[in-house]
Amino acid sequence: MAAMNSTKGRIVVAMSGGVDSSATAALLMEQGWEVVGVTLQLYDHGAAVCRPKTCCGSKDIHDARAVADALGIAHYVMDMESTFQADVIDPFAESYLRGETPIPCVLCNQTVKFRDLFQVARDLGADALATGHYVRREDTAQGPVMLKGIDPTRDQSYFLFSVTRSQLDFLRFPLGGMLSKDETRAIALRHNLPVATKRDSQDICFVPDGDYAGLLERLRPGAILDGEIVHVDGRVLGRHAGIVHYTIGQRKGLGVGGGAPLYVVRIEAETRRVVVGPREMLGRSLIRLRAVNWLGEDEGEDVALEVRVRSTRPPKPARLTRHGDGTATVFLDQPEEGVAPGQACVFYRGERVLGGGWIVSAQ
Template sequence: MKGRLLKKTPRVVVAMSGGVDSTVAAYLLKKEGFEVIGITLKVWSDSCMHRSAEKCCGPDAINDARNMAALIGIPHYVLDEADYFEKEVISYFINEYSLGRTPNPCVKCNEKVKFGRLWARVQSWDVDYISTGHYAVVENQDNNPRLKKAKDKTRDQSYFLFSLSPSQLSRMITPLGNLEKKEVRAIAKEAGLKVWNKEESREICFVPGKNYMEFIKEKTALVKRLSGPILNEEGMIIGKHQGIENYTVGQRKGLPGGQGQPLYVIDIDPQSKSIRAGGLKSLYKTHCFASQAHWIEKEIESPRQVTVKLRYNYPEVNAVLTLLEKDRFRLDFETPQPGISPGQAAVCYDGEIVLGGGWIERQGL
């Protein structure tokens, strides 16, 4: 009984992918005095593991995570979440393309898997926190969590975390938020962690060889994909496509030539299975709408000036945010923006602070 009254050392689970970032996160937390447990989520079925040997959570990555955990001096476990990942992330990814939208699986994975399912799996372990190698800052004062950009703006991943709930953020630790990538590699090298110079992958972790269309075709082999027309801006048929899942707004590849100018996908209509193609000027939009709004910061003023990212590798732009009914909002851009893709996340910022965001809607033509 006496032992139970002593202050418990905080216990944290670190999601280890086998890369330098999550390895250093685990190392730093161990140095700070946390009781650290390394976890690697296996998100591939056994039949697919051979194709993903070097990918996140493939066999090589699992071995790297296990070896780094041993060097750090922490226990390491592998949790099989292949079925759940297939249901919550891969199915979403394929379905979004079938609806003419461009998905963002990393946001869904963070919300549903890393900070959702993983927490549910480890609650019985008396765990206090979950940590990852994300470059972002989470502050938690008086049970009022705040998400902020990382110190290293070239690596900032706060965009991918906008949909996390207050309870998810409140149990999250991000040791790399105030470090630059070069500092992280230096820490790993000095500590003798052999992944210090491991090359990182910026592609979708579950798509072999960066070819997401081949991945979709394989996953939907039993589903009859419908062809449809490619239309110009006047609505005239100028070609034919073999499935709208092969296209995304802003794309040039796969469009017919001989139109007197380079063509870009400017709209995808999932109802008519048609692709609308037009010139570069038609890609630029003055505004967009987003739905399924999720606000981390409460009592958002409307309208208000914000900066917004319309996709991860997109620079922030100035906009006016106006809240609408039913968890929707409108963004009016200071200058017209190109290639706004339905299905991508629009994440709003006030300086360093992530206000929240939502999912870009199709406006049609």
Template sequence: MSEKAIVAMSGGVDSSVAAYFAKKEGMDVIGVTLRLFENETAGISCEKSCCSLSDVEDARSVALKLDIPYYVFNYTEDFSRQVIDRFIAAYERGETPNPCIDCNRYIKFSQLFVRGKELGRDIIITGHYSRIEKDGSGRYLLKKGLDPTKDQSYVLYAMTQEQLAHTRLPLGGLAKSETREIAEELGLRNAAKRDSQDICFAPDGDYVGFIERYTGKVYEPGDFVDEQGRVLGQHRGIIGYTAGQRKGLGIAFPQPMYVKEKDVTRNRIVLCPGHHLYAKSLMAEDFNWIACDKPPAKLRAAARVRYNQKEAPATVFAEDDGRVRVEFDEPQRAITAGQAVVVYDGDVVVGGGTIVSADDN
């Protein structure tokens, strides 16, 4: 009896080829597109984001070509509550969030998982470039995709054992160029379609404008200060800056200055020279361990603190309160609260969590 699967189809080439592989392997497949937000509500044009009518038509066209049923599910309320609201709240706390992680955690591998069960579908298939394998003890492991330029294991660190057991990632062993070649050979209309933006609801990069439109709030200007508290100028609203930022400060300095941290209570942004951005350790919370049930008190591994960053050698300490401290062998630049730290053992994801603080000592 063939496995019954639900394929999350965004309208892009990756999820389309993932659906093709599932059908090729003999699975009983249905394709679904998740309607996550209304473009008009976000204040963006239909052409610039996922969830557009053209994306739905692309996904529907692929499903028709593959001869699989296709549906559109409305998750706008869930997405607003679990992703957009969290995104805005993080910026208002002075953090820099990664909404793709929350979307995977609370929508794609949570709500869609439940919907799949309701439809009698035990397997979820996506176009992520990562791999899922079972070790000798029967534990499911999340591993990097073989294409280092497309590896997406960083944004999947929150997956549970149950989710890993019921998920298939057919593209984990492919390069992006191979995926496009397969799509071209199949004659898919989206074979050459550009990759979607990281922040789907702010594809023009203007997340500040999005937050202001969405909330109706005006974020008050405040002071730029140096590390001694001396006022250097005025910022345009605390949500518009992130740690490590240099461009767009609107002030000329004798030497390059960067955002070091944000003081939300006093509505101040601390600036510093570039060499003061480095920190040796961080603290993370809400940590999800994938490779083990109970972490050792101390382990040697490598850790990544941003999506497009190579991991660096570190020692990882599991604290008694559930938080995790990561001490790097060498200081890391602009470790940012709200971003994720993901710990690796080679190409295996050990676990990951949300950065809450960094320490340069």
């Protein structure tokens, strides 16, 4: 690969074929980097169903290549399909069958992107790796720190809680300071990029038709079994077609209409029971976490901070007690609703991201 004139060094950009990663590559070129685009082939593109609002495999690779051509940068496509299957898709399926609500985007960042793509970037002689995530990275006397994206409607820090200190040192997030998506599109338009007006992908990339149950049935034939919908007082209210159709806090689609509104309070995978109850039964004040990643300074085992228990929720005040085995306990100042095993609990102090962990249980 021939080196280009650059003032900052070589940087690999994870190019998904969307406007965010494309604008990231263009912006870094403007800033004086030698940009190399890398696109990851993650799943069977031939089996993907292209629909609006989805990330559609083969078209995305084509779009990323077209953007690289428009910018005049080198572009590589890396086959990560088997790794993606083992590290993201299979755990996604197993998590649902355990009655959890998984977040495959976090697993993808944790494994394929910020583990395997890191190695690709280093093999290409890069000085840094950039993505189109809406978070900020700031150098301090104690080292780099992660901050929320400026635009609260696009902040993606919840999905990056597992980034380690050493990874953060190598990462760059050029879009974190954008005030709106319009600014990002303006960069793409300025460079006449073919994806400037492309829609954002909203669904999980490997479930382009949104049919999670159908995917799970293909991955684990016969594993989705029916069961009872039970009120917290013990009454059997009806039956369901599989626990994979439910998540903690869900109200719609329960199939037990009539009377006061009911919500999914817990999912009992072993007995295949979906337990429902009134909204006041949803509040949880104590959360247990596993695989905790801490990005703060050494403040001891018990610290005050804010936590976010769902990507769409605002952070809430809490105390965190970290244990020596990678687990932690969160004590919320006020109960939160819809705390679901399989989701992430992400730590903040103001704008700064202090890490996070995977929710195991709540009470």
